[in-house]
Amino acid sequence: MIDLIAEMFSYPFMVRAFIVGTLVALCAALLGVSLVLKRYAMIGDGLSHVGFGALAIATAFNASPLIVSIPIVVFAALFLLRISESSKIKGDSAISIISTGALAIGVMIVSMTTGMNTDVSNYLFGSILTMSQSDVRLSIIISVIVLILFVIFYNRIFAVTFDESFARATGVKVEIYNMLIAVLTALVIVLGMRMMGALLITSLIVFPALTSMQIYKRFLTVIINSALISVVCLWFGVTMSYVYATPTGASIVICNIIFFILFTIIKKVFDAKIHKSK
Numbered sequence: 001m002i003d004l005i006a007e008m009f010s011y012p013f014m015v016r017a018f019i020v021g022t023l024v025a026l027c028a029a030l031l032g033v034s035l036v037l038k039r040y041a042m043i044g045d046g047l048s049h050v051g052f053g054a055l056a057i058a059t060a061f062n063a064s065p066l067i068v069s070i071p072i073v074v075f076a077a078l079f080l081l082r083i084s085e086s087s088k089i090k091g092d093s094a095i096s097i098i099s100t101g102a103l104a105i106g107v108m109i110v111s112m113t114t115g116m117n118t119d120v121s122n123y124l125f126g127s128i129l130t131m132s133q134s135d136v137r138l139s140i141i142i143s144v145i146v147l148i149l150f151v152i153f154y155n156r157i158f159a160v161t162f163d164e165s166f167a168r169a170t171g172v173k174v175e176i177y178n179m180l181i182a183v184l185t186a187l188v189i190v191l192g193m194r195m196m197g198a199l200l201i202t203s204l205i206v207f208p209a210l211t212s213m214q215i216y217k218r219f220l221t222v223i224i225n226s227a228l229i230s231v232v233c234l235w236f237g238v239t240m241s242y243v244y245a246t247p248t249g250a251s252i253v254i255c256n257i258i259f260f261i262l263f264t265i266i267k268k269v270f271d272a273k274i275h276k277s278k
Helices: 002-008 012-037 043-060 065-086 091-112 118-125 133-152 154-162 164-169 174-196 201-213 219-244 248-277
Strands: none
Touching (some): 002 219, 012 174, 012 219, 043 091, 043 174, 043 201, 065 091, 065 174, 118 174, 133 174, 219 248
16 A cells, blocks of 8 residues: 555656645535535536636637636636526526536537547546646645635635525625635636546535535534545545546546445434434
8 A cells, every 4th residue: 555655656747636636625625515505516517618618718729728717717607696696597597508608619619629639538527647737836826725715704605605694684795705605616616627527527516515414414514524525535536546547537526426325324324223212
């Protein structure tokens, strides 16, 4: 085991994968709890498709994928939040419109420029080989900013997650904090796409939160355990990808599925024991 760890960390791309992956997994898990509780979890799916369209544009113009994707996906997150709150097009419908439109634009741009090559496959399904040194530096900076902002505004995020009406009545500017959650989610989506891929990044947001909620009920406890589950699944997934040469994103998702099943079984056993004791 020690030899395997030493071997993995002898490769710079594996070091980059573990560093960026751990930070992104933490950010995704923290935001995922709020998104799941607000029944807005599929925002990750919509924004990831927007991210794919942005990456296609960056590839077509030989620009930096992260620098191009971040402002586009952030704008899409704010636009999605706006139209879902102030128009007749609500939540899932708004996400569907934006995600399918962005994906179609991305596919069209790719087909007219580079074609469906390996880079496109990496963007769709994820690859630990796609992260450059500059991407790692930018990812670390943005991830740290996301974590700091979440900690600073934790109480406000907690308030708008559970009861927006009460939070508004107590003077909390709900719209601003909903925008903050949307922007932070957009940043995490862009960072995570390089490793997880556009089609799998949503799982990094949804699975840890749902898994933790199987057993834990308090908001803070769910967040802490969600973060732990997310990081552990990422480590196992990346290791599995290295050892068995499997796709990184898919390996991480499979680990999350296994944890979800285990926690569900534990919950059922625990509930059965309580029922018998009564």
